[in-house]
Amino acid sequence: MLCMTNISKVYRTDMVETHALREFSLDVAEGEFVSVTGPSGSGKTTFLNIAGLLEEFSSGKYELDGRDVSRLNDYERSRFRNEKIGFIFQSFNLIPELDIFDNVDVPLRYRGFGAAERRKRIERVLELVGLGSRMRHLPSQLSGGQQQRAAIARALAGEPRFLLADEPTGNLDSNMAESIMQLLEEIHGEGATIIMVTHEPSLAMRAERNIQVRDGRVSVDAPGLMVANG
Amino acid sequence: MFRYFIKLGSLSIRKNPVLSALMVAAIAIGIGACMTVVNVYYVMNGDPIPAKSSELFYVQLDSWDPNEAVNDDGEPPDQVTYIDATALMAANRARRQVVSYQVGRVIQPEGEGARPFQVSGRASTADFFTMFDVPFQYGSGWDESADRSADQVVVLGRRTNDRVFGGEDSTGRRLVINGDSYRVVGVMDEWNPVPKFYDLTTGDFNDVEEVFMPFSVAIDKELSGWGNTNCWKPLGEGGWQAFLNSECVWMQMWVELGNEAEWAEYKAFLDAYTESQKALGRFQRPLNNSLLNVTEHLEAQEVVDDSVQILLVLAVLFLLVCLLNTIGLLLAKVMRRSGDVSLRRALGASRRAVFGQYITEAGMIGLAGGIIGIGLTRLGLTGIHVLYADLEWIDRVLGMDWVMVLTAVALAILSALAAALYPTWRAVRIHPASQLKSL
Numbered sequence: 001m002l003c004m005t006n007i008s009k010v011y012r013t014d015m016v017e018t019h020a021l022r023e024f025s026l027d028v029a030e031g032e033f034v035s036v037t038g039p040s041g042s043g044k045t046t047f048l049n050i051a052g053l054l055e056e057f058s059s060g061k062y063e064l065d066g067r068d069v070s071r072l073n074d075y076e077r078s079r080f081r082n083e084k085i086g087f088i089f090q091s092f093n094l095i096p097e098l099d100i101f102d103n104v105d106v107p108l109r110y111r112g113f114g115a116a117e118r119r120k121r122i123e124r125v126l127e128l129v130g131l132g133s134r135m136r137h138l139p140s141q142l143s144g145g146q147q148q149r150a151a152i153a154r155a156l157a158g159e160p161r162f163l164l165a166d167e168p169t170g171n172l173d174s175n176m177a178e179s180i181m182q183l184l185e186e187i188h189g190e191g192a193t194i195i196m197v198t199h200e201p202s203l204a205m206r207a208e209r210n211i212q213v214r215d216g217r218v219s220v221d222a223p224g225l226m227v228a229n230g
Numbered sequence: 231m232f233r234y235f236i237k238l239g240s241l242s243i244r245k246n247p248v249l250s251a252l253m254v255a256a257i258a259i260g261i262g263a264c265m266t267v268v269n270v271y272y273v274m275n276g277d278p279i280p281a282k283s284s285e286l287f288y289v290q291l292d293s294w295d296p297n298e299a300v301n302d303d304g305e306p307p308d309q310v311t312y313i314d315a316t317a318l319m320a321a322n323r324a325r326r327q328v329v330s331y332q333v334g335r336v337i338q339p340e341g342e343g344a345r346p347f348q349v350s351g352r353a354s355t356a357d358f359f360t361m362f363d364v365p366f367q368y369g370s371g372w373d374e375s376a377d378r379s380a381d382q383v384v385v386l387g388r389r390t391n392d393r394v395f396g397g398e399d400s401t402g403r404r405l406v407i408n409g410d411s412y413r414v415v416g417v418m419d420e421w422n423p424v425p426k427f428y429d430l431t432t433g434d435f436n437d438v439e440e441v442f443m444p445f446s447v448a449i450d451k452e453l454s455g456w457g458n459t460n461c462w463k464p465l466g467e468g469g470w471q472a473f474l475n476s477e478c479v480w481m482q483m484w485v486e487l488g489n490e491a492e493w494a495e496y497k498a499f500l501d502a503y504t505e506s507q508k509a510l511g512r513f514q515r516p517l518n519n520s521l522l523n524v525t526e527h528l529e530a531q532e533v534v535d536d537s538v539q540i541l542l543v544l545a546v547l548f549l550l551v552c553l554l555n556t557i558g559l560l561l562a563k564v565m566r567r568s569g570d571v572s573l574r575r576a577l578g579a580s581r582r583a584v585f586g587q588y589i590t591e592a593g594m595i596g597l598a599g600g601i602i603g604i605g606l607t608r609l610g611l612t613g614i615h616v617l618y619a620d621l622e623w624i625d626r627v628l629g630m631d632w633v634m635v636l637t638a639v640a641l642a643i644l645s646a647l648a649a650a651l652y653p654t655w656r657a658v659r660i661h662p663a664s665q666l667k668s669l
Contacts, residue, residue, distance in 0.1 A: 054576055054663035075580050081662075082578020089666060093573050097241045109234050110578040154577070166666075 001161065001193060002028040002051060007060035009046050009216075020046040021057070022216040028162075028195060033188045035207035036197045043216040044197045045166065051195060052085050052164045053077045065161055082110050086155030090167035092147040094139040094154075100126065101135040104154045111158055125153040129183060145176030152183060162193035169203060181206060231586060239591035246563060250595060253559045257599025257642055257649075260552025262606025265638045267538075267545035269611060269630060274435070275534045278423035282363060282486070283524035287493065289318065289483040290521070291504060295462035296514030305530060306518050307460065309431060309479040312449075314503075319355065323499050324485035325492070326361045330354035331481045332432045332456040333448055335441050338406040339394045349390060350456060351407075351441035352429075353448030359385070359416075361486050362428060367391070369401035369416035372444060376415075380446040385416040387440035407441065410451070418442075425533045427524050429482050432457040434533045455480045477512075485521075497521050549641075553649045560592065560653040568660050575662035588654040589647060596646025600639035604630070607638060 009021040021043045028034055038044050049055040050062065053069060062069050065084055072080060087093075094103045101122055108118045126132050129149040131142075139147050148168060155163055165184065169177035181203055188194050196207060204210050212220035243250040277283050291314055292306035300307045310318075315329040335351040338344075358364070359371030368391075372383045384405060391400055391414075400414045418438075425434040452470040461478035468475075487493045500519045507513045522530055564571075571584055579587075607630065630638075 049663040052576070054666070055661075075582070078575065078578055078580040078583075081576060087576055093569075093666060095570060095573070097245050106574065107577040109231070110574075110580070110583055158578075 001030045001065055002026070002195075003061075003063040004051070005061045007050060007062060008058045009043075009050060009055070010058045019216055021050070023060070024213075024217060025060075026211060026218060026221075028193065030161075030193055031188075031191055032209060033185075033194045033207045034196070034209045034211060035204035036195060036211045036213060037199065037201065037204045038213035038219075042213045044213050046216075047213060048164055048166050048195070048197050052087060053081050078110075082107055082158060084161040086158065086160035086163040088148070088152055088155050088163060088165040088168045090170040092139070092144075092151045092171070094147055094150060096139055099136045099138050100131060100142070100150045100153075103139070103150060104157050107154065107158050121157050121159075122153075125156045126150075128156065129153045143176070144172050145179055148172060148176070148180050149183065152180070152187070156187065156192075162195065163187070165194060165196040167198055168196060169198070169200070177203070231583065232590065235587045235590035236594065238587055239594045242563075242567070242591055243594065246566075249559060249563050253556050253563075253595050253646075254598045254602060256552045256555045256559065257596055257646055258602035258606055260549035260645065261600055261603025261638055261642045262610055264545040264549040264641070265603060265607040265630075265634065266610030266614065267541050268637070269607060269634050270614065271534065271538055271542050272634060273424055274538060275528075276424060277525055278425055278427045278528075279363065279524060282361075285486055285488060286361065286524050287485050287487055287496070287521045288524075288527040289485060289500065290519065291500065291513070292515045292518035293477055293479070293507075293513055294515060298462070299515070300460075300462075304518070306520050307479045308531065309458070309460070310481050310483050311477055311479055312474045312481060314507075315481045315483050318483060318500075318503065321499070321503070324487055324496055326357040326486035327484070328355050328357045328361050329445060329481050329483045330358060330429070331445075331448075332429060332439060333443075333453045334456045335407050335443075337390065337394065337441070338409075340406075347393075349387075349440040350432075350437075351443060352439040353443055353445045353453060355445045357486075358428075358442065361484065362423075364421055365419040367417045367419040368399040369414070371442075372415050377444050377446050380444060380450050382410060382412045382447060383415045383444065384412040385418060385442040386414055387418050387438065388420060390440040391417040407443075408451075412443065425528060427528060428484060429457065430528075430531045430533065431482070434531075449474070493521065549645065553645050556595075556646065556649040557652060560650055561656065564588065564653040564657045568657075568664070569666075571657050571660040572662055572664055572666050575660070576666060581658040584658045584660075585654055588657050589650055592646045592650030592654070593643050596643035597639065599646060600642025603642050604635055604638050607634075 004024060004026045007021055007024040008019065011018040011020060024043070024047060036044050036047065046055065050057050064080065069077070069080070095106065104122045104125060105118055108121060113121070122135070123132065126135055129152055131146060131149055131153065134142065134146065139150065142150065168184065169180050172180060184194060184196070185206065198204050208223065210220070210222055211218055279286065289310060290306040290308060291310055293311055293314065294300040294307055319327060319329055330352050333351045333353050334348060336346050336348050338346040356372050356374045356377050364371070367388055371385055372381065376383055384407065386400065391397060394400070394405065395403065400417060403414050404411050405414055422438055426436055426438065457480065459478050459480040461476060463477045465476050465478070466472045485496060487496055497519070500521065501517060504513050504517060504519060574584060611630070
């Protein structure tokens with residue numbers, strides 16, 4: 001489903017050339033739960049941005065759902081993001097002036113669904129993440145864990161092909177982090193494909209597969225349990 | 231999506247009330263200043279008789295001094311001589327035709343203690359009222375037979391009828407003017423064309439005269455004009471008759487022509503008339519007759535002078551300065567919300583959607599600025615009214631009509647949209663990934 005072959009990403013300024021990814025290759029199959037770990041500056045976020053079509057790459061080939069994404073124009077990339085990818089961010093990235101219902105509504109608006117369809121989807125995913133009774137709460141009226149649940153609901157509402165999670169528990173205490181992980185595992189259990197960037201080996205271990213990134217390359221590609229051991 | 235953009239716009243405006251208020255204020259002040267001047271310009275430059283302005287033509291003949299033009303711009307004199315006016319009237323070659331000039335009259339109301347008062351009047355031929363679509367409260371104008379037999383009849387302005395007859399239907403009643411008794415045949419309703427196109431020689435924006443009488447009566451009574459009388463030749467001996475036979479220009483002549491063919495025919499007639507007069511030793515200048523319609527005539531006579539046009543340019547420049555401020559404020563707002571743009575782009579918003587969102591918000595700010603700007607325009611017009619209270623016509627610029635109100639709102643929205651173009655372009659260029667980590 002996600003197939004990156006020899007992807008390179010170079011950031012250039014007048015003075016400096018930085019290689020964020022070097023011949024990065026990765027295949028993720030449908031239904032996999034993949035964790036991505038690595039030290040700061042190793043290229044995890046760049047990988048995630050490219051995977052999520054938020055950034056373009058310098059060279060290589062990236063196929064998503066069978067499409068060569070390098071051929072997509074900006075509008076098509078937006079449609080792809082909207083229809084096929086769900087984002088979960090470390091700092092939740094909810095829009096503070098919108099209530100939870102309207103936050104989940106954002107990607108559905110750009111999808112062009114009618115009001116009834118949007119309402120049905122929003123209510124379903126908010127029930128799924130346990131926020132059915134808090135739809136009209138503003139983000140500031142929720143705990144960090146609840147905000148991340150709302151963000152997950154937003155990512156799920158469009159029924160994307162896969163979820164990209166960037167340190168989804170990074171801003172949460174251990175109890176809340178555990179509940180979010182359980183939620184992600186439940187979602188994965190229902191067949192979702194998830195790629196999760198994390199610093200936490202204990203969380204990375206819970207994925208089916210772990211990718212370690214170092215110096216912009218995949219240095220280790222192993223089943224999740226091996227991360228804990230190794 | 232538009233309703234969604236409106237919802238987002240109102241949320242954004244409420245989220246940044248100070249910044250939004252500053253933008254609305256900048257647009258409102260710019261619109262207020264601009265529309266105040268535009269309103270004055272609009273009134274001064276308006277079409278005073280839109281239904282007929284293209285059918286009414288002002289007659290100008292170059293009967294002036296063969297050695298010196300009447301003015302530098304090459305235009306013929308702006309009035310005609312009595313000789314030419316009566317000759318053209320007698321020829322009767324247009325659908326309608328009217329010759330008139332302004333006179334001063336003293337009205338002596340009946341009743342003990344009633345004091346005489348002076349009014350401006352107009353001596354005119356009968357077609358004046360039908361040609362210029364003059365509305366009547368009571369009665370009507372006189373007919374051509376009254377012109378021919380010099381009947382002592384008058385049409386009164388509404389104010390004079392209110393003053394002398396208490397606003398009653400005075401048709402058939404008699405009125406003493408300069409010692410002579412006249413029969414009232416009509417009372418005009420409110421009628422104040424702006425500019426007073428039919429006679430620009432007595433003030434472009436003065437009020438319509440209060441007493442109208444047949445041209446023939448005024449000539450019989452030797453009433454000289456209150457307006458400009460310009461002569462290039464010394465008057466001969468012989469008093470009033472010599473004046474009538476002189477080359478002095480002091481009358482205004484209009485004709486009504488229904489189409490271009492009629493215009494061409496009448497113009498040819500004027501030229502032929504001029505040639506015939508040349509044979510008699512008059513009109514020694516090159517052929518230079520003019521037959522302009524109402525709007526052309528107002529333009530040729532420069533009714534809106536340069537100072538108003540300069541003021542208009544300054545007002546537009548002021549609006550531009552306000553818009554530059556708005557651009558800066560919008561830019562600041564967009565940059566503050568770059569995280570929001572990044573997030574929406576990540577969630578699937580296309581550049582077009584981001585553009586739509588921000589341009590809608592700018593339109594809402596423009597609408598608010600326009601509405602407040604209308605209030606400021608009224609304030610500005612009130613200020614002009616106070617400053618120029620001595621000008622009677624200034625009353626008329628106070629009322630903004632719907633055209634001006636809608637123009638103000640449209641200008642405000644367009645201004646805001648124009649101001650928003652660059653900041654919105656910056657917004658759509660924000661990279662989806664650029665701000666997500668820092669949100």
